[in-house]
Amino acid sequence: MKKITGSQRNILEQLIFPESYNTIQEETKLQKGEIRDDLMQLLHQGLIKAVGQTEQSSLKKTFFYDLDHVEGCFFQATARGLNMLKQVRMI
Numbered sequence: 001m002k003k004i005t006g007s008q009r010n011i012l013e014q015l016i017f018p019e020s021y022n023t024i025q026e027e028t029k030l031q032k033g034e035i036r037d038d039l040m041q042l043l044h045q046g047l048i049k050a051v052g053q054t055e056q057s058s059l060k061k062t063f064f065y066d067l068d069h070v071e072g073c074f075f076q077a078t079a080r081g082l083n084m085l086k087q088v089r090m091i
Contacts, residue, residue, distance in 0.1 A: 047081035
């Protein structure tokens with residue numbers, strides 16, 4: 001499995017529960033472009049998933065998200081992402 005960068009680890013640590021793009025930015029203090037690039041890589045590696053709101057205001061996994069407008073998306077770590085965090089912390 002490909003190693004993750006420090007900024008990707010920082011983002012992944014914020015995604016134990018579903019978080020909005022804006023919350024990720026507030027918590028990590030990273031630049032918008034860097035967050036977007038890291039989110040794309042983490043999604044591609046299967047370490048996080050995009051979740052969307054349903055009519056009942058609950059969140060569920062979605063396959064449709066627009067990375068040009070990530071401000072409206074929520075993201076959450078997958079089991080694979082949580083395992084990656086666990087491995088990084090052990091090193």
